[in-house]
Amino acid sequence: MKFVTPSAEELSYLRSDPLLWEQELDVRPLVAESIERAAGKRAGRIYWRSAHDHLYTLELADLGRGRPSMAMVYGMWDRYEPRPPEHEIDGDLIDLCTWVAEVSDTLDPSHLSRVLGHAGIKPSWPAGSVVRSPEERFANLPDFSYPPQYVEIEGLRMAYVTSGDGAPILMLHGEPTWGYLYRKMIAPLAKLGRVVVPDLIGFGRSDKPIAANAYSYRSHARWLRRFIEALDLRQITLVCQDWGGLLGLRVLAAMPDRFTRLVAMNTAIPDGRGLSEGFMRWRRFVMRKSSLDASAVVKMTLSNAKLSDAEAAAYNAPFPSAEYQAGALAFPRLVPIRPDFPGAYDNRVAIERLRTLDLPVLLPWGDADPVLGKLEPELRAIFRNVAPPLTINGAGHFVQEDAGKEIAGHIATWINNNK
Amino acid sequence: MYEKSGWLKEVFPWEQKTIEVNGRTMAYVDEGPADARPVLLLHGNPTWGFLYRDFIDPLVKAGYRAIVPDWIGSGYSDHPRNDAAFSMAHHIADLVSMIDQLGLQGFVIVGQDWGGPQGVGAAMQRLERLDALVLMNTWLFTDYVGKFHQSPLPWTTWHAPLIGQLLMKRFKVLSHGGVSAISRREMSERETRAYHHVYDEPDSDHVVLTWPRTIPLRDGDRGWDDMQMIQRRLPELGKVPTLLLWAPEDNVFPIEYANRLKELLPHAEGPILFDRAAHFLQDDRGADLVAAMIPFLNRAVGASI
Numbered sequence: 001m002k003f004v005t006p007s008a009e010e011l012s013y014l015r016s017d018p019l020l021w022e023q024e025l026d027v028r029p030l031v032a033e034s035i036e037r038a039a040g041k042r043a044g045r046i047y048w049r050s051a052h053d054h055l056y057t058l059e060l061a062d063l064g065r066g067r068p069s070m071a072m073v074y075g076m077w078d079r080y081e082p083r084p085p086e087h088e089i090d091g092d093l094i095d096l097c098t099w100v101a102e103v104s105d106t107l108d109p110s111h112l113s114r115v116l117g118h119a120g121i122k123p124s125w126p127a128g129s130v131v132r133s134p135e136e137r138f139a140n141l142p143d144f145s146y147p148p149q150y151v152e153i154e155g156l157r158m159a160y161v162t163s164g165d166g167a168p169i170l171m172l173h174g175e176p177t178w179g180y181l182y183r184k185m186i187a188p189l190a191k192l193g194r195v196v197v198p199d200l201i202g203f204g205r206s207d208k209p210i211a212a213n214a215y216s217y218r219s220h221a222r223w224l225r226r227f228i229e230a231l232d233l234r235q236i237t238l239v240c241q242d243w244g245g246l247l248g249l250r251v252l253a254a255m256p257d258r259f260t261r262l263v264a265m266n267t268a269i270p271d272g273r274g275l276s277e278g279f280m281r282w283r284r285f286v287m288r289k290s291s292l293d294a295s296a297v298v299k300m301t302l303s304n305a306k307l308s309d310a311e312a313a314a315y316n317a318p319f320p321s322a323e324y325q326a327g328a329l330a331f332p333r334l335v336p337i338r339p340d341f342p343g344a345y346d347n348r349v350a351i352e353r354l355r356t357l358d359l360p361v362l363l364p365w366g367d368a369d370p371v372l373g374k375l376e377p378e379l380r381a382i383f384r385n386v387a388p389p390l391t392i393n394g395a396g397h398f399v400q401e402d403a404g405k406e407i408a409g410h411i412a413t414w415i416n417n418n419k
Numbered sequence: 420m421y422e423k424s425g426w427l428k429e430v431f432p433w434e435q436k437t438i439e440v441n442g443r444t445m446a447y448v449d450e451g452p453a454d455a456r457p458v459l460l461l462h463g464n465p466t467w468g469f470l471y472r473d474f475i476d477p478l479v480k481a482g483y484r485a486i487v488p489d490w491i492g493s494g495y496s497d498h499p500r501n502d503a504a505f506s507m508a509h510h511i512a513d514l515v516s517m518i519d520q521l522g523l524q525g526f527v528i529v530g531q532d533w534g535g536p537q538g539v540g541a542a543m544q545r546l547e548r549l550d551a552l553v554l555m556n557t558w559l560f561t562d563y564v565g566k567f568h569q570s571p572l573p574w575t576t577w578h579a580p581l582i583g584q585l586l587m588k589r590f591k592v593l594s595h596g597g598v599s600a601i602s603r604r605e606m607s608e609r610e611t612r613a614y615h616h617v618y619d620e621p622d623s624d625h626v627v628l629t630w631p632r633t634i635p636l637r638d639g640d641r642g643w644d645d646m647q648m649i650q651r652r653l654p655e656l657g658k659v660p661t662l663l664l665w666a667p668e669d670n671v672f673p674i675e676y677a678n679r680l681k682e683l684l685p686h687a688e689g690p691i692l693f694d695r696a697a698h699f700l701q702d703d704r705g706a707d708l709v710a711a712m713i714p715f716l717n718r719a720v721g722a723s724i
Contacts, residue, residue, distance in 0.1 A: 019589075022584050093585050094585070100582060118573065
């Protein structure tokens with residue numbers, strides 16, 4: 001287990017949720033002493049980040065018996081978000097207990113895994129907690145005949161399409177769309193590299209947990225990192241818009257060595273300040289809703305393009321009913337709207353990391369976007385190596401719909417100039 | 420008194436009374452005439468009075484008063500969150516308090532698993548009122564420990580520090596899996612639920628974890644001194660009619676435990692052996708066990724005091 005030292009500021013944004021209360025840590029004194037040795041303290045807290053990216057703390061208490069004699073384990077959650085899925089906590093606590101068995105001379109981690117196996121304890125998504133949009137809803141998609149491919153991420157099937165060969169060009173969609181949004185850009189850019197277009201968990205052909213607490217800024221970023229690792233994408237040109245950028249920029253900061261270029265369009269990495277009134281209106285609107293008409297959202301924001309009925313149906317294909325929309329309904333809520341949101345802190349840390357990067361950045365920006373249209377300078381200020389402003393006149397929030405071909409052309413030229 | 424839900428009444432119809440012992444509420448079944456000889460039927464981990472459901476009617480029909488308490492932390496008794504409430508001395512004091520408050524005279528202790536040492540431990544505080552003893556798959560000594568309680572698979576791993584909190588309380592491996600998993604007959608869904616439901620609440624199964632941790636394996640273990648005291652005083656039971664009923668196929672307390680009890684209580688009758696039964700022999704062979712027990716009681720002490 002890798003211990004971390006979270007900053008006091010980060011801790012101030014989290015709430016601690018008691019998970020285990022060991023009142024009898026020294027019922028076997030040798031185990032208590034091993035834990036003291038491994039933790040490096042008899043009393044006080046140690047912190048670690050779990051396989052699910054959750055922060056936990058183990059608090060030891062010395063009740064005067066010459067060894068740690070009580071222990072509390074807390075999950076440190078985003079204070080404005082519900083508790084994460086129980087099976088994630090189960091898995092993380094098993095990891096903690098495996099550590100206890102590893103550091104103790106009198107316990108054996110293989111015994112723990114055998115006991116768990118015998119009891120049939122294998123934390124995963126409970127039956128019925130994940131839905132998968134029916135394949136037939138994706139039949140006859142206009143201009144999007146790429147065969148879907150799948151990779152399993154933490155027990156969830158994540159879908160993506162690819163086209164072309166060479167260094168990957170990773171295209172990330174946002175709310176409430178899916179890879180289909182990039183259909184006008186895939187073919188032109190597939191001439192320059194291997195275009196990879198995933199559907200985020202909860203969207204497109206990817207699996208959709210039905211509980212709201214399955215989705216968090218951190219879990220999305222984690223799933224995306226795992227996706228990149230699973231496909232072992234390197235030398236990535238990242239193309240992103242909307243939540244594709246909120247997530248893509250976080251992932252870029254977390255694994256910068258895998259990326260060589262960045263194209264960000266009408267997106268942000270919000271640190272809790274300066275959110276537009278347009279966004280706040282949209283957020284309030286979605287938080288009141290129990291379902292979302294995805295194609296209506298896309299249509300409403302277009303300025304140049306018009307969606308045909310078949311194209312509109314493609315945007316609605318992933319969502320046969322509201323049950324499939326937990327992820328789409330969660331996204332606006334997950335945007336850190338104030339500086340004291342834990343996600344805002346995470347983004348401030350990420351921004352500091354992004355400031356140190358030298359990778360070339362292109363910012364094609366639709367100026368008719370009431371939500372994110374004015375935020376180009378914010379992103380521009382973060383990066384050192386940004387191409388001159390590239391305003392896509394009259395394009396709305398979904399620049400890929402309004403000006404996909406045009407932007408693909410700009411990107412191709414820019415890539416060729418930044419080889 | 421607790422009003423039980425309909426499904427439970429169908430398998431456990433007896434009214435449960437309550438009594439306050441040492442500041443906590445203890446639930447118990449009390450059937451049969453108030454002036455008849457009281458037979459205290461004592462369960463262990465992770466069960467409750469439900470384990471003795473096949474004993475109650477036959478005992479009452481034979482003229483006895485059947486009293487079936489749930490130990491504090493189990494069944495319908497209080498489930499305090501404080502692990503310190505579950506030392507052997509606490510459990511023993513709780514039963515002594517009940518014996519005193521109900522004014523039980525000439526009582527019989529019937530104990531299995533923790534019902535053995537805790538029942539005998541309480542009776543030793545009120546020896547003058549103890550008339551007979553029936554022991555089933557239990558132990559009263561520190562000088563023999565079988566393989567099960569020493570084995571890390573699963574036993575000592577199940578209740579290791581911190582690990583026990585996860586396995587026993589979060590995953591409920593014992594309270595929700597312990598009884599049905601080793602049943603030697605087809606337990607109905609309702610019976611399984613009857614055992615599990617008293618531990619459905621989060622943080623309700625502290626006693627399920629503290630009991631394993633109290634089993635004395637070596638000097639210094641919690642429970643060691645209490646169990647040593649019980650073993651030292653066993654000769655005082657020399658005149659108390661005693662019967663051993665045993666399930667030799669039980670992995671937890673195999674026949675070696677009965678043999679050791681016979682050495683320590685040479686006057687004991689039995690062991691009468693019951694096959695097709697595991698650790699929870701009252702559940703596997705309840706009717707047969709009580710049928711073997713009643714003639715012994717009739718002969719040794721009789722139903723009237």
